[in-house]
Amino acid sequence: MTDSTTKWYASWFDTEFYHILYKDRDYREAKLFMGNLIDYLDLDKNAHILDLACGKGRHSIYLNQLGFPVTGVDLSKNSIQAAQKYATETLQFKVYDMTQALPTKFDAVFNLFTSFGYFDKEEDNLNTLKAIKQELKPGAKAVIDFMNVDYVTRNLVPKEIKTVEGIDFHITRWIEDGFIKKNIQFRVNQEKYNFTERVKMLSLKDFQNYFDQVGISLIDCFGNYQLQKFDQQQHQRLILIFN
Structure with a gap:
């Protein structure tokens, strides 16, 4: 009997069964979302993107195919090992704890598809936001795509x-x-x-509280992958744009 309770995300995400269970996620919609994000952020074609909690790198690979240099990081060694076979000069992957800031500065930081709020320690939510803030170039923006807990x-x-x-x-x-x-x-x-x-039940108000503590500014808030303005009653997603 395999039972994971300590840092469950490190062990569960590292299994082949996690990827089997979630293999049917709508990546067509995900690609549409990333296209909308890129247009909204008005990213230069050479913009260096950080994909936090990248898993096996599917979205990093897609972003790189669009022409962007991308760095994908994840805590799962097995996921990064699977992603490494796609690595190129402009597409890099590494095992990394996103609560710690990378030394590189980026033109955009993406944390997609509810890859936040897993931590055993509450302070690691704040530490991740602090790290993202440090990883942004001046004027650059970050994106957290979370669930709408009310929905x-x-x-x-x-x-x-x-x-x-x-x-x-x-x-x-x-x-x-x-x-x-x-x-x-x-x-x-x-x-x-x-x-x-x-996953911690984080509302828009909770994120705003985090942002205030870290010194982050919320720029925009959307409720779906078409980037419609967030409606707490109607929308399934909570997409935060900040710097």
């Missing part, structure tokens, strides 16, 4: 079974101690696996 709470599916590549993932969701939690249990080759995801 997610209202539409939470308590239980479901999702079958992917012959694996039955038994998924349970609940809210506890200010976190949205998801328990995932499955069996492969007679071995049982058990992982619990947890």
Whole structure:
């Protein structure tokens, strides 16, 4: 029985099963989102982009195909190892803890698809924002694409079974101690696996409080990948543009 409770994101994201479970994410929509972001930010074709929590680098690779030099970082060694085969002179990957600032300055920093709020320690949310602030060139902007917790709470599916590549993932969701939690249990080759995801329930007000503490300015706030102005009742996403 494999059970991860300490820094669950480090072990769960490092498994092949994480990528199997989430293989059907809508990357067409994700590419549309990144195109809209690039237009909104008015990025120069040589703008160096930092992709924080890049996973296996799918979005870093796409951004690089558009012509941008990209650095992708992630805590998962296995994910970065998988991404490295796509590395070029203008596309670099490295294992890195995003709570620490990289020495390089970037023209844009992207933290996409709810890759924030996983931390065991509350101060690491602030540390990540401090790091992003240090990683931005003067006048450059950063993007955090988070969930709209109000929408997610209202539409939470308590239980479901999702079958992917012959694996039955038994998924349970609940809210506890200010976190949205998801328990995932499955069996492969007679071995049982058990992982619990947890993401802090951060509202726009919570982010604004973080930003005030770190000295970050919120520039804009959108509610979907078409970059419509955020509506707390209607939208599924909370997309923050700041510097």
